[in-house]
Amino acid sequence: MxxxxxxxxxxxxxxxxxxxxxxxxxxxxxxxxxxxxxxxxxxxxxxxxxxxxxxxxxxxxxxxxxxxxxxxxxxxxxxxxxxxxxxxxxxxxxxxxxxxxQPVHQMLGGLCRDKQRIYNTCAGTRYVRSTNIRPVSNWSLAEGDGAYEDLDAFMNRADALAESLLESGISAMKIWPFDPPAQDNQGLFISAAQMKQAVEPFEKIRKAVGDKMDIMVEFHSLWNLPTAKQIARVLEDFAPTWYEDPIRMNSPQALAEYAQSTDVWVCASETLGSRYPYKDMLDRDAMHVVMADLCWTGGLTEGRKIAAMAETYHRPFAPHDCIGPVGFIAAIHMSFSQPNTLIQESVRAFYKGWYNELVTTMPVIKDGYVYPMEGVGLGVxxxxxxxxxxxxxxxxxxx
Structure with missing residues (x-):
C-alpha cells in the first residue's frame, strides 16, 4: 500500500x-x-x-x-x-x-478502562469557533445563544453552572476568571479589587455545591511569576484541583519555583511540542499533571510517548481538548489506551453544539464519563x- x-x-x-x-x-x-x-x-x-x-x-x-x-x-x-x-x-x-x-485505541494497546472520567471546560458555543481567536478578556462572551453558554455562566453565575454540571453527572469543571485582569495589566500585577472579582466564581461554587465539584483553573500562561504565586496562595482556600499554565511554558526553572510555592497541582501544557520540553520540566519537579494536545504536539505517535514518559515519573496524563471534533475523538482514543490517564477534557458547548455540524458521530458521554468510540480507525x-x-x-x- x-x-x-x-x-x-x-x-x-x-x-x-x-x-x-x-x-x-x-x-x-x-x-x-x-x-x-x-x-x-x-x-x-x-x-x-x-x-x-x-x-x-x-x-x-x-x-x-x-x-x-x-x-x-x-x-x-x-x-x-x-x-x-x-x-x-x-x-x-x-x-x-x-x-x-480495529479502533485506534486498540492499535495503541487496547482499553485500559471501560469508561473515562471527563471534566467540562466552561467555554461558550462561539468560543474559538471562528477565525478570530479574540483576546481572553471576552472570548466571544455574550455573543452566543446556545443552551450551554458556560463561559458567561462561570463569569456571572458560577453557582448555577456548577449545579447544572452536577445534575448531568459532571463533577469537574475548568474556568479562567483571572484572564481579564491579566489582559488589563499585561500580566504584571493584580489589584485587590481585581483579585476579589476573580475569586467570586470560586466562592459561589463552593457555597453552592461544597466539595462535590473539582475546579481546575486555567491561566493561559498570562502571568509573571510573582503574581502567579500571589494568585495561587489566594486560591488555595478553595481547594482547586490544579493550576494550569500559570506562566509562559519556556522556563522549567521558573515553573519549578511556582510548583514549589503551592500545594495545588500544576498542570502543563497544551503549548508544548514534542516530549523533550516535558522531560526538562519533569526533571525539575515542575509539573504534576502532564497535559498534551495531540493536534499540536506531534499527533498520537508523540502523544503516547509523552504519556509513557509521564508514567515513568509517576505523573498522571490528561489530554487537552478545546479544538475541533476529530482532535477531540483522537484524544479520547489516547485517553483510553494509556494507563495513567487521569481525566479527559471536554467542552459540552462543542460536543453538544458545532461539532455535530461537521462530523458523523460524537462519543457517548453520560454521567460524567466518556465511553470508547466504536468502529474502525477513529470511528468518525x-x-x-x-x-x-x-x-x-x-x-x-x-x-
Whole structure:
C-alpha cells in the first residue's frame, strides 16, 4: 500500500479547523485534523510534507513521523510544522485502524478502562469557533445563544453552572476568571479589587455545591511569576484541583519555583511540542499533571510517548481538548489506551453544539464519563454536507 494523495479541507465559517485526508492505492482514506492557522498549515502540508510522503507506505507511521519532525524548522514547538505533522499523524493512525479493522485505541494497546472520567471546560458555543481567536478578556462572551453558554455562566453565575454540571453527572469543571485582569495589566500585577472579582466564581461554587465539584483553573500562561504565586496562595482556600499554565511554558526553572510555592497541582501544557520540553520540566519537579494536545504536539505517535514518559515519573496524563471534533475523538482514543490517564477534557458547548455540524458521530458521554468510540480507525468521518459547502477550500497533492 502507498500514499497516492494528500488532501486538505478548510472552511471560512470554521476557519480555525483544517482536516487532512490521506488517500491510498487501496482505496482507504485516513482522516486527521489540527487547529489554528489553517492557511499556513495547508501550505506546510502541500509545499513541504507532501513531497516527502507521496508514494510511501502509510503504515510506516514512526518513520514518517520522524522524517516530518527532523526538518530544521520543526524543533519542539507547537508551531505550524508540528500542527501540520500532528494532523498527518492522526490521519495515519486512522488509516492503520481501518487497515486492521480495529479502533485506534486498540492499535495503541487496547482499553485500559471501560469508561473515562471527563471534566467540562466552561467555554461558550462561539468560543474559538471562528477565525478570530479574540483576546481572553471576552472570548466571544455574550455573543452566543446556545443552551450551554458556560463561559458567561462561570463569569456571572458560577453557582448555577456548577449545579447544572452536577445534575448531568459532571463533577469537574475548568474556568479562567483571572484572564481579564491579566489582559488589563499585561500580566504584571493584580489589584485587590481585581483579585476579589476573580475569586467570586470560586466562592459561589463552593457555597453552592461544597466539595462535590473539582475546579481546575486555567491561566493561559498570562502571568509573571510573582503574581502567579500571589494568585495561587489566594486560591488555595478553595481547594482547586490544579493550576494550569500559570506562566509562559519556556522556563522549567521558573515553573519549578511556582510548583514549589503551592500545594495545588500544576498542570502543563497544551503549548508544548514534542516530549523533550516535558522531560526538562519533569526533571525539575515542575509539573504534576502532564497535559498534551495531540493536534499540536506531534499527533498520537508523540502523544503516547509523552504519556509513557509521564508514567515513568509517576505523573498522571490528561489530554487537552478545546479544538475541533476529530482532535477531540483522537484524544479520547489516547485517553483510553494509556494507563495513567487521569481525566479527559471536554467542552459540552462543542460536543453538544458545532461539532455535530461537521462530523458523523460524537462519543457517548453520560454521567460524567466518556465511553470508547466504536468502529474502525477513529470511528468518525466528515459529514457529506462538509464537502458541499460553498465556503470550502480543498487542496490536493497527488503522486
Amino acid at each position: 502507498k500514499i497516492t494523495a494528500i488532501e486538505t479541507l478548510r472552511t471560512e465559517e470554521f476557519a480555525n479547523v483544517i482536516w487532512v485526508r490521506i488517500h491510498t492505492d487501496s482505496g482507504l482514506i485516513g482522516l486527521g485534523e489540527t487547529f489554528y492557522g489553517a492557511g499556513a498549515i495547508e501550505a506546510q502540508i502541500h509545499d513541504t510534507f507532501a513531497g516527502r510522503l507521496l508514494g510511501r507506505d502509510p503504515l510506516r507511521i514512526e518513520a514518517i513521523h520522524r522524517d516530518m519532525l527532523n526538518l530544521p524548522m520543526a524543533q519542539s514547538s507547537t508551531g505550524v510544522e508540528y500542527r501540520a505533522a500532528s494532523a498527518i499523524d492522526i490521519a495515519l493512525w486512522d488509516l492503520f485502524g481501518k487497515v486492521c479493522g 468521518d466528515l459529514k457529506p454536507a462538509v464537502f458541499e459547502r460553498s465556503d470550502l477550500t480543498v487542496r490536493r497533492s497527488n503522486i
